[in-house]
Amino acid sequence: MDGKTGDATFGKVKVNGEQGTVGGLTNTTWDPNNYTSGQAATEDQLKVVDKKVEDLGSTMGKGYTFAGDSGFVNKKLGDTVKITGDEKNITTSVTKDGDLKVELNKKIEVEQITSEKMILKNSDGSTTDVGSxxxxxxxxxxxxxxxxxxxLNFAGNNGxxxxKQLGDTMSIKGKEGxxxxxxxxxxxxxxxxxxxDKDGNLWIKLAKNPKFNSVEAGDGETKVTIGNDGVKIGDxxxxxxxxxxxxxxxxxxxxxxxxEKDSKDAVNGGQIHNIVQDINNSIHQTNHRIDKLDDRMHRGLANSAAMATLEFMEIGINQATVGAAVGAYRxxxxVAVGVQAAPTENTRVHAKVSVAPSRDNTETMAGVGASWRFNWK
Structure with a gap:
């Protein structure tokens, strides 16, 4: 140990008083689960801690990136992350305990669901393969x-x-106005x-013997109306x-x-014409006969006049007389001629002939007579 320089060596540990460093320490690594309290840290240990702090700062500086099914958002520490629903089917809330609660509405509204495999569990424990x-x-x-x-296709007898598509209007029309x-x-x-019918056709049928209050055909003066009051044409x-x-x-x-007898048939003009012709023919024939009879009657009256005018002279026994006369009527x-004879004193015989000629025929009148004379007492 050098008191002047302040250097000292303690086994492997060296203290440099001039530089103020301590070297030779063995605790160069840092184990947070195995450390000695109060022991000085080496630069190696501080470097490790510094590196971790630096890495932590770098990581914290990046913040948090939240990704959805589509898109993402980055939030720094201290920023607020808002988690919201769609206001229809999903809602979010924070409980009194500070928990974030995401709820699905009991009644949901969706436009389309697509899934190859979705299993729903029913209240009775059974499952439904929603996807299938x-x-x-x-x-x-x-x-x-x-x-x-x-x-839908609509077809008539013709045309x-x-x-018509679903929602279209199909007009089935009758009379307009x-x-x-x-x-x-x-x-x-x-x-x-x-x-x-069995082929799926829809038939609209009119009764074979329809009943109407009245039936009209045509218009104006030629309109025909058949009703309870009868049959009308025009008015x-x-x-x-x-x-x-x-x-x-x-x-x-x-x-x-x-x-014929008891017939109630109507007859036509032709039949009446034939009847009139027959009557006219009959009248003509009757008139002809009447005219002929009238002519013959006139000639007969002329004959009668001639014969009435014819008279004979008085004659004796075995004598005869001849007479002639002329008559006319219309x-x-x-012309009448006659002869009378007396074969006995009391007997007379006479004969008369009268002729009235015409263009068609000649009317002749003749008569023969006899008379007798006798005493009563």
Whole structure:
């Protein structure tokens, strides 16, 4: 030990008083789990500690980087890290004990769930493979979506096929311009039914024997109305329960009706014409016969006049006399001749012939007579 320089050696330990250093110490490493309290530290040990402090400072200077499923954020010591939910399905809170609590709402709202393997445990202990179920449902949903995209096709007896998508309006129209009030009061479904067949067709059917309060066809003066009051054309009624009113119109194309006893058939103009012709022919023939009879009667009266005018002279037994006369009546003339004889004193025999000629024929009148004379007492 040198009192002047202050140097001293204690075994392996050397003290340099001039430089103020101590060397030869053996505690050159630092074990925090195995150290001696009150023992001086060597530079080696301080270097190790300094390195650790330096490394710690460098590490602390980098702060903390928090990474999510996408993106990240870096926070320095002393900065506040805010952990928030989406305000719909996830909420965060700090408990009174200072714990950070992340909660999932009991009722969640999601736009899409994708997972190949997701198992849910049910309240009864059973499990559900959500992934498989979702996949199966997703396939069905996709299949349904494709079917829905096809929409519905509507086809009539004629015209193009109409396609309507889900949500589109399919208009099935009848008469245009009908008010709701008229639709309620003037239209009904009594004569219309709908049915489907085995091929999936929807049929709208009208009754074979429909019932209507009235039926209208056409318009104006030619409009035909059939109703409870009868059959009308324009504003005139032609047929009612009481009978037929032709309203001064002709009824045409009437078939020949039976003309016989007890027949109630209507007859047509042709049949009446034939009847009139037959009557006219009969009248003509009757008139002809009457005219002929009248002519013959006139000539007969002329013959009668001629024969009435013919007289004979008084004659004796075995004598004869001849006479002639002319008669006329309404333009007809006749000539009469006669002879009378007396074969005995009391017997007379006479004969007369009268002729009235004409263009068609000649009317002849003749007569033979005899007379007797005798005494009563």
């Amino acid at each position: 179920t979702l996949k199966e449902h997703s396939e069905k949903i996709e299949e349904n979506a494709q079917s829905i995209k096809k929409g 193009p096929v109409v396609n 009908v008010s709701e009030e008229d639709a309620q009061s003037k239209y009904d479904t009594e004569n219309v039914v709908t049915m489907t 005139k009624t032609y047929i009612t329960k009481d009978g037929l009113n032709a309203n001064n119109q002709k009824i045409v194309n009437v078939a020949d009706g039976k003309i 333009g007809n003339q006749a």
